[in-house]
Amino acid sequence: MAxxxxxDIRSILLPVSAxxxxxxxxxxxxxxxxxxFIMPSFTxxxxxxxxxxxxxxxxxxxxxxxxxxxxxxxxxxxxVGICVGAAMGWFYDFNRFINPVIELFRPIPPLAWIPFAIxxxxxxxFAAGFIIFIGAVFPILVNTYTGFRNVPKVFLEAGKVLGCxxxxxxxxxxxxxxxxxxxxSGIRVAMxxxxxxxxxxxxxxxxxxxxxxGKNLWTYYxxxxxxxxxxxxxxxxxxxxxxxxxxxxxxxxQMLKWQDDAL
Amino acid sequence: xxYLSIKNISKKFNGGEADEVVALDGINxxxxxxxxxxxxxxxxxxxxxxxxxxxxxETATSGTVVLTxxxxxxxxxxxxxxxxxxxxxxxxxxSENVAFGLEMKGIDKETRNAKALEYIDLVGxxxxxxxxxxxxxxxxxQRVAIxxxxxxxxxxxxxxxxxxxxxARTRNTMQRELLAICERTKKTVLFVxxxxxxxxxLSDRVxxxxxxxxxxxxxxxxxxxxxxxxTAPDFGDLRRHILNMMGEQTS
Ligand SMILES: Nc1ncnc2c1ncn2[C@@H]1O[C@H](COP(=O)(O)OP(=O)(O)OP(=O)(O)O)[C@@H](O)[C@H]1O
Ligand SMILES: [Mg+2]
Numbered sequence: 001m002a003x004x005x006x007x008d009i010r011s012i013l014l015p016v017s018a019x020x021x022x023x024x025x026x027x028x029x030x031x032x033x034x035x036x037f038i039m040p041s042f043t044x045x046x047x048x049x050x051x052x053x054x055x056x057x058x059x060x061x062x063x064x065x066x067x068x069x070x071x072x073x074x075x076x077x078x079x080v081g082i083c084v085g086a087a088m089g090w091f092y093d094f095n096r097f098i099n100p101v102i103e104l105f106r107p108i109p110p111l112a113w114i115p116f117a118i119x120x121x122x123x124x125x126f127a128a129g130f131i132i133f134i135g136a137v138f139p140i141l142v143n144t145y146t147g148f149r150n151v152p153k154v155f156l157e158a159g160k161v162l163g164c165x166x167x168x169x170x171x172x173x174x175x176x177x178x179x180x181x182x183x184x185s186g187i188r189v190a191m192x193x194x195x196x197x198x199x200x201x202x203x204x205x206x207x208x209x210x211x212x213x214g215k216n217l218w219t220y221y222x223x224x225x226x227x228x229x230x231x232x233x234x235x236x237x238x239x240x241x242x243x244x245x246x247x248x249x250x251x252x253x254q255m256l257k258w259q260d261d262a263l
Numbered sequence: 264x265x266y267l268s269i270k271n272i273s274k275k276f277n278g279g280e281a282d283e284v285v286a287l288d289g290i291n292x293x294x295x296x297x298x299x300x301x302x303x304x305x306x307x308x309x310x311x312x313x314x315x316x317x318x319x320x321e322t323a324t325s326g327t328v329v330l331t332x333x334x335x336x337x338x339x340x341x342x343x344x345x346x347x348x349x350x351x352x353x354x355x356x357x358s359e360n361v362a363f364g365l366e367m368k369g370i371d372k373e374t375r376n377a378k379a380l381e382y383i384d385l386v387g388x389x390x391x392x393x394x395x396x397x398x399x400x401x402x403x404x405q406r407v408a409i410x411x412x413x414x415x416x417x418x419x420x421x422x423x424x425x426x427x428x429x430x431a432r433t434r435n436t437m438q439r440e441l442l443a444i445c446e447r448t449k450k451t452v453l454f455v456x457x458x459x460x461x462x463x464x465l466s467d468r469v470x471x472x473x474x475x476x477x478x479x480x481x482x483x484x485x486x487x488x489x490x491x492x493x494t495a496p497d498f499g500d501l502r503r504h505i506l507n508m509m510g511e512q513t514s
Contacts (some may be wrong), residue, residue: 163367
């Protein structure tokens with residue numbers, strides 16, 4: 001009992017002290033360099049943050065627009081990735097037909113699409129969403145395909161002898177649930193890639209108007225307000241982490257009860 | 264006229280290639296309605312293959328299987344199957360697994376859940392109805408698979424070593440339950456087992472197969488009155504006879 005309590009305290013104490021230690025070192029380094037442009041210190045960053053949240057609300061708008069870009073890209077990637085991946089996994093000939101095209105497009109870095117994203121969609125939210133879509137669609141597609149390909153034959157056969165005979169029913173009731181863990185881990189990777197693409201896309205001007213976390217990170221750099229840049233970096237990191245934690249929590253509690261080990 | 268008629272079934276895997284396997288070679292077997300048949304034979308003699316052909320999961324290289332009036336070409340719930348390997352859907356609970364076949368028949372939720380529970384109870388797993396398969400032991404999973412196959416009330420039951428993973432006591436109980444169900448619901452059963460004792464206890468006829476190529480070596484009628492007594496002398500005689508027959512083919 002006592003030792004368990006001790007371990008609980010330690011499991012909080014150790015990470016917290018690591019963060020505190022990092023902040024102290026950061027602060028010392030900032031003071032040592034003595035130049036907020038090269039090395040903004042912790043206190044520089046903190047006061048920049050306080051100024052921002054008490055300021056004109058740009059940061060809230062940035063957050064809103066970035067999450068909107070992200071949601072657009074992810075939604076499109078989910079729909080396209082899962083549908084095409086499932087069809088490739090299920091229909092052998094469809095895979096043979098489309099696979100060469102996919103393999104041709106897949107290695108192109110998502111940010112290389114920015115010029116055409118802007119030409120096709122203009123400086124709009126859709127252009128940023130499109131870049132995130134490109135980054136996120138392939139992990140989802142590939143994992144859906146793999147999941148469908150690896151459905152144990154005996155599950156399909158068991159389904160058939162129990163009267164589950166049409167393609168639609170077999171896909172919906174057997175193949176899809178069986179491929180679920182693979183699809184989920186694809187989505188998780190895709191969200192990481194998508195979040196990274198977001199910053200690049202916004203920096204290069206894809207996105208509308210004057211808002212976006214990536215966009216204004218770049219604006220602050222151009223204004224040489226480096227503490228603000230650090231605030232945006234931290235926010236981007238924390239939101240990426242938060243998205244992953246929420247997703248994992250949702251998946252573990254809602255969807256994959258039937259698995260031995262959680263995500 | 265026989266009920267289920269296996270006519271001259273042969274099955275080659277990888278036909279024409281270097282690794283060609285003749286799994287079954289000219290199998291003929293006429294099975295009467297409501298008959299209980301056990302298949303015994305050495306590993307790899309084609310028992311599973313024969314069951315899969317009857318289930319419609321595998322196509323014979325030649326020959327046909329006729330059930331009453333129609334030739335078997337595809338899987339159909341009229342022929343239930345308990346697979347040799349693990350086949351429960353891991354994403355469904357025990358009761359969802361058992362109710363799945365009923366759901367496919369379009370039976371409403373309340374009725375199918377009640378029906379499923381009946382069969383779950385029958386295999387002694389009522390308290391696990393909301394568990395997922397990964398939470399069950401191997402023998403418990405196999406019992407769920409049996410309940411799942413029984414729940415849709417198929418006319419023909421194909422069972423591939425269904426009691427292999429069970430302890431002796433559960434196994435004996437399951438054997439008695441299975442016989443009771445078959446009597447009550449008039450089933451025709453093909454049952455694969457490696458236990459000669461089980462074969463003699465359950466079946467009307469024991470089909471002894473020999474390996475490479477898989478053929479029927481002998482068919483032994485079991486004319487003992489039911490319920491059978493495993494310790495009776497004629498039970499022992501039949502068991503010895505079958506073991507001797509099986510011993511011959513290995514030597
Ligand atoms: N899909 C397949 N491809 C190639 N060969 C196969 C295939 N399925 C079965 N075989 C071969 O057919 C033969 C019969 O196999 P089967 O599974 O029917 O044996 P079995 O009698 O059920 O054996 P066991 O008692 O070990 O379950 C074996 O030699 C096996 O290697
Ligand atoms: Mg077998």
